[in-house]
Ligand SMILES: Nc1ncnc2c1ncn2[C@@H]1O[C@H](COP(=O)(O)OP(=O)(O)OP(=O)(O)O)[C@@H](O)[C@H]1O
């Protein structure tokens with residue numbers, strides 16, 4: 543596997559505020575990479591730098607093997623897609639006509655529009671003017687637009703923040719499918735179960751740096767409390783060390799048919815988020 547995004551000692555300063563301090567990470571081709579962190583930690587700033595919309599202060603950011611500043615050049619724009627809340631949709635045009643304009647700009651056949659509308663669950667609304675759409679519907683049009691040209695790399699900045707659970711689930715299925723077909727996805731989200739479901743690896747951003755980076759399952763193992771929780775049939779609860787020393791005691795309860803349930807406590811990505819950043823989810 544080769545890295546599709548390479549970030550080394552990246553720094554971004556706004557006036558007297560250092561948004562990114564010493565950011566380092568790589569995204570491998572074909573993965574879905576979760577970029578997680580508290581509000582104001584620099585996720586959107588990073589996406590803007592990686593897509594050539596914002597200049598870095600220092601360090602290196604390479605995307606698709608190119609310096610990120612070059613990505614806003616027309617010849618490279620076809621290779622990636624971006625979803626942020628900065629919509630740029632034509633309010634008076636219908637959903638279909640907005641997508642048609644993009645399809646023409648990107649030399650995409652018009653029958654692709656139906657496919658992307660299906661993916662975002664908006665086929666029946668395609669004649670509606672964008673100005674009349676709800677926030678969640680607008681978010682889905684922006685996602686559809688980013689998918690039109692089948693980009694090899696997709697940046698998604700909180701793509702489901704305005705969506706109801708049914709539409710989120712529909713989008714999740716579509717993103718899994720897209721990833722399976724080879725699109726690399728860089729995703730920010732405040733929804734830790736979304737990150738857990740979609741991402742091969744996640745990075746936790748805090749204080750301008752990546753504090754932790756691994757697969758969700760490794761992180762959960764790493765942060766797991768080494769305890770076995772046992773609930774007995776009489777309603778009492780026990781905690782035993784997850785170790786050979788607990789075997790005899792556990793066997794005793796099992797042999798006497800006293801055990802109602804046994805489990806080990808798995809932390810969620812949300813628990814890990816709070817532990818790493820010291821902050822509750824916002
Ligand atoms: N154009 C700008 N001028 C000055 N400061 C900015 C600018 N853009 C971002 N910042 C600051 O940089 C920091 C990071 O902002 P950013 O929008 O990247 O955070 P975020 O992680 O995307 O937050 P959220 O989860 O709320 O979207 C914040 O302190 C913000 O105030």
Ligand SMILES: [Mg+2]
Pocket residue numbers: 585586587699
């Ligand atoms: Mg943001």
